[in-house]
Amino acid sequence: MTDIAIRTLADDELREASRLFRESLHVLPVRDEDWPRARHAYQPDRTLGAHDDGALVGTARSFDATMTVPGGRRVPMAAVTGVGVRADHTRRGVLTELMRAQLTDLAEREVPLAGLYASEAPIYGRFGYGSAMAVRSLTVARRRAVLRDGVPHGGTVELLRWADALEKLPGIYAGLDRSRAGLMSRPEHWWVGIDGQLRTATAPVMVAVHSGPDGPDGFAVYSVSRPDGWERAVLKVDDLHAGTDSAFAGLWRFLLRVDLVEEIELSERALDEPVELLVTDTRAVRVTGTGDGLWLRLVDVPAALAARHREGGSVTLEVLDPVLPANTGTYLVSADEVRRTDRPAQLRLDADTLAMAYLGTWAPSTLAATGRIEVLDPAAPAAADRLFAAQPDAWCGTFF
Numbered sequence: 001m002t003d004i005a006i007r008t009l010a011d012d013e014l015r016e017a018s019r020l021f022r023e024s025l026h027v028l029p030v031r032d033e034d035w036p037r038a039r040h041a042y043q044p045d046r047t048l049g050a051h052d053d054g055a056l057v058g059t060a061r062s063f064d065a066t067m068t069v070p071g072g073r074r075v076p077m078a079a080v081t082g083v084g085v086r087a088d089h090t091r092r093g094v095l096t097e098l099m100r101a102q103l104t105d106l107a108e109r110e111v112p113l114a115g116l117y118a119s120e121a122p123i124y125g126r127f128g129y130g131s132a133m134a135v136r137s138l139t140v141a142r143r144r145a146v147l148r149d150g151v152p153h154g155g156t157v158e159l160l161r162w163a164d165a166l167e168k169l170p171g172i173y174a175g176l177d178r179s180r181a182g183l184m185s186r187p188e189h190w191w192v193g194i195d196g197q198l199r200t201a202t203a204p205v206m207v208a209v210h211s212g213p214d215g216p217d218g219f220a221v222y223s224v225s226r227p228d229g230w231e232r233a234v235l236k237v238d239d240l241h242a243g244t245d246s247a248f249a250g251l252w253r254f255l256l257r258v259d260l261v262e263e264i265e266l267s268e269r270a271l272d273e274p275v276e277l278l279v280t281d282t283r284a285v286r287v288t289g290t291g292d293g294l295w296l297r298l299v300d301v302p303a304a305l306a307a308r309h310r311e312g313g314s315v316t317l318e319v320l321d322p323v324l325p326a327n328t329g330t331y332l333v334s335a336d337e338v339r340r341t342d343r344p345a346q347l348r349l350d351a352d353t354l355a356m357a358y359l360g361t362w363a364p365s366t367l368a369a370t371g372r373i374e375v376l377d378p379a380a381p382a383a384a385d386r387l388f389a390a391q392p393d394a395w396c397g398t399f400f
């Protein structure tokens with residue numbers, strides 16, 4: 001691929017990038033009247049364009065956020081989104097050049113992590129992104145779902161319309177407990193983007209805000225649709241975050257009492273979110289699907305490893321990273337330190353596999369058993385399992 005030029009797009013080129021991205025996903029462009037608002041979802045100087053003979057044929061962008069890593073530290077993460085290549089230019093290496101330019105730029109900015117949601121699973125592994133969490137979708141049969149005695153009562157719930165809640169939600173979200181690995185900050189760019197999506201919804205978008213003794217501590221954003229006419233109303237939860245057990249119970253107590261609703265649907269939830277434990281009939285809560293959540297990329301391998309909690313003995317990891325070769329090397333990883341070493345490697349793995357283990361979602365021994373990690377010392381997988389173990393399950397809960 002020789003004729004493609006990659007550069008950062010100027011402000012007046014963002015509309016075309018947005019159009020190209022949406023068309024690559026087969027979605028209509030943002031309407032003229034919505035563009036002045038939508039353009040604010042773009043962090044300045046963070047959208048790349050690939051040009052062929054002056055025409056935009058590919059794009060990718062990112063914005064700054066932080067992600068909680070095991071142990072509770074919040075680490076800078078570039079949230080990568082808006083990736084698309086014009087259909088008449090695919091499979092010629094345009095994405096490869098965009099990814100290389102973007103990751104090189106992020107490494108120069110010293111951002112330790114990058115994260116994205118992949119439209120298709122085979123795309124991003126070659127660029128060092130690994131599927132770093134697992135999520136599940138749920139359907140709750142509302143009329144069967146009776147809360148058990150002993151479920152915390154929760155505090156008060158106030159119902160707001162989306163447009164009115166938007167002023168309050170960023171502050172509420174920012175104040176929630178975010179000690180679970182995988183949770184991320186929601187910068188202004190994220191809220192602008194989600195506002196653009198929800199304002200064009202075809203049913204009222206409502207926000208239940210839960211408050212406990214110290215003020216707002218959780219919220220659920222939802223709307224109700226009738227996919228089969230008046231027979232069956234489905235309440236779809238778009239966003240639910242609870243900072244305390246009481247807020248979790250209180251929000252569910254509220255959701256289960258919304259009139260006319262047959263089913264409550266949620267997607268991309270943490271595997272260990274205990275909805276079924278709230279109700280007498282655990283089968284009222286059906287798991288309707290599982291999938292991968294956020295894909296993670298360790299842009300700075302030693303900095304990212306050092307930032308997370310590690311427990312147990314030590315292990316030497318040889319990491320192979322052709323896209324960001326500065327990461328390639330052998331590291332001694334222990335509870336106390338992460339450093340390069342001349343010692344022989346016990347485990348050899350690619351950058352994407354390291355990202356799969358990083359948040360504790362995939363145990364190194366499982367990754368070894370399936371051929372993703374090369375085992376050079378048979379004792380090492382068990383030691384690595386201890387080092388990388390993390391509880392609770394990693395979960396992001398913020399789609400971008």
Ligand SMILES: CC(=O)SCCNC(=O)CCNC(=O)[C@H](O)C(C)(C)COP(=O)(O)OP(=O)(O)OC[C@H]1O[C@@H](n2cnc3c(N)ncnc32)[C@H](O)[C@@H]1OP(=O)(O)O
Nearest residue numbers: 024081082083084085090091092093094095096116119122
């Ligand atoms: C974070 C997000 O925004 S997710 C949204 C991603 N965008 C989309 O899904 C929109 C529709 N798809 C597209 O725009 C494009 O097909 C892209 C962006 C996925 C790929 O762009 P391309 O320029 O075709 O990728 P590129 O040519 O660099 O491919 C590099 C390698 O990845 C492989 N690859 C690329 N896309 C896919 C795919 N969807 N499935 C399987 N393999 C793929 C290519 O075959 C190639 O492999 P090779 O090196 O062994 O030959």
